[in-house]
Amino acid sequence: MPRSKKDILADLQKAVETWDWKLAEKVAHEALEAKIAPLDAIENGLGKGMMTLSDRFDRAEVYLPQILAASLAMEKAMEVFKPAMKTGEATSKGKVVIATVEGDIHEIGKNVVAALLVGSGYTVYDLGRDVPIEKFIETAAENDADVVGASALMTTTVLGQRDIVERLKEEKLRAKTIFGGAPCTQKWVDEIGGDAYGENASEAIEKIAKLIGR
Ligand code: B12
Incomplete structure (x- = not known):
């Protein structure tokens, strides 16, 4: 049975x-x-x-x-x-660059978010873990990404999320940002000028849909 x-x-x-x-x-x-x-x-x-x-x-x-x-x-x-x-959807809902920031090897939560994004019909550039900030920026520029998402699980590495916001601004890229991971909070995201905070994977998907707005 x-x-x-x-x-x-x-x-x-x-x-x-x-x-x-x-x-x-x-x-x-x-x-x-x-x-x-x-x-x-x-x-x-x-x-x-x-x-x-x-x-x-x-x-x-x-x-x-x-x-x-x-x-x-x-x-x-x-x-x-x-x-x-694999969704089989002919058109992608949007392009998302995602990874865990430099110095941080935690990737389980990021993998869950990335898997849900793929399953929900987004084109996902998953760069892995311990990824230099410049790699996020380069990939966003090369692919004209709609959203850049970064995971950080440690109080020391969460600073990488702030660097991503700054570097995207400096490069004048249009990508919106979303952040998550244990030490990351809505307050932190507001403080660094990020666009959204995702407490868990479902919230991440919901908020990315809103950020892209189509
Ligand atoms: C699993 C784990 C590990 C595994 C990681 C395995 C892997 N392949 O990822 C291993 C054993 C390797 C590990 C190593 C270390 N760890 Co560790 N680890 C954890 C633990 C227990 C769970 C993390 C986890 O996977 N949770 C489950 C997933 C599903 O949840 P999540 O990651 O939170 O993700 C969810 C949300 O946060 C959100 N989310 C996550 N990412 C993103 C991204 C975006 C864009 C969005 C929107 C949302 C989002 O959605 C996810 C799904 O719901 C945490 C404890 C904790 N409370 O978090 C400690 C923890 C993060 N580790 C910690 C430490 C200290 C370490 C080590 C330094 C330990 C050591 N002494 O060697 C090393 C790190 C080395 C390094 N340079 O990175 C500390 C960090 C403390 C701090 N300073 O902030 C913690 C908090 C434990 C503790 N209480 O001390 N660790």
């Missing part, structure tokens, strides 16, 4: 929480067979697992090796979902 969507999502969450990449891969395939939308599975299964694990890490109940193993489980499952996320 096929399992319910609720059970499958719960198992995706569990696979990340228990850093079990074999389970993550297996249940990701099961989710596709059960016709669960990849975006749903990523946000409400895998993503939830990473969020609860983050909280446990903050309470020192788990440590970096477990977090690393959980990231791997998440990545393995994302690989399974990726081919199913």
Whole structure:
């Protein structure tokens, strides 16, 4: 008997929480067979697992090796979902450059946002993690990007987001900006003159749609 969507999502969450990449891969395939939308599975299964694990890490109940193993489980499952996320839409909803700023190797949240953007029909230039500010600017200029998004997970690297706003202005590029990551807040984005703040991936998608306005 096929399992319910609720059970499958719960198992995706569990696979990340228990850093079990074999389970993550297996249940990701099961989710596709059960016709669960990849975006749903990523946000409400895998993503939830990473969020609860983050909280446990903050309470020192788990440590970096477990977090690393959980990231791997998440990545393995994302690989399974990726081919199913090609939208097939003839026209792109807009061009978005996204990456994690220089000095910062955290990429799980950025990957979730990028995956949701691809799945929602945007053309995404995902530059990866630990990306120099100039690379954001160059890519935005070369592709006439509509939006530049940057993730920063540390109080030290969040400053890179401010540099992006400044450099885009200096180069007179038309791209709007959106920022996210643990130390980033609406207040910070207002302070640096950014255009939007995304607390989570769904909010990121919503706000990017507004920024592009088509
Ligand atoms: C996973 C993790 C790691 C993994 C990263 C694996 C990977 N491939 O990404 C590993 C183990 C490698 C790691 C390493 C380190 N980490 Co770490 N890590 C975390 C942890 C536990 C969870 C982050 C995460 O993935 N969350 C799950 C995702 C889904 O959530 P998210 O990232 O917040 O993303 C969501 C939103 O923020 C938003 N969002 C994210 N990006 C963007 C971008 C845009 C444009 C938008 C709109 C929205 C958006 O949408 C996402 C989806 O909902 C956090 C704790 C925390 N509370 O965040 C610490 C944390 C970020 N790490 C921390 C530290 C200190 C480090 C290390 C320096 C540790 C060390 N001593 O070596 C190194 C970093 C080295 C470096 N130069 O970068 C600190 C940072 C403290 C600070 N100074 O600010 C934290 C806060 C832990 C802590 N409480 O101390 N880490």
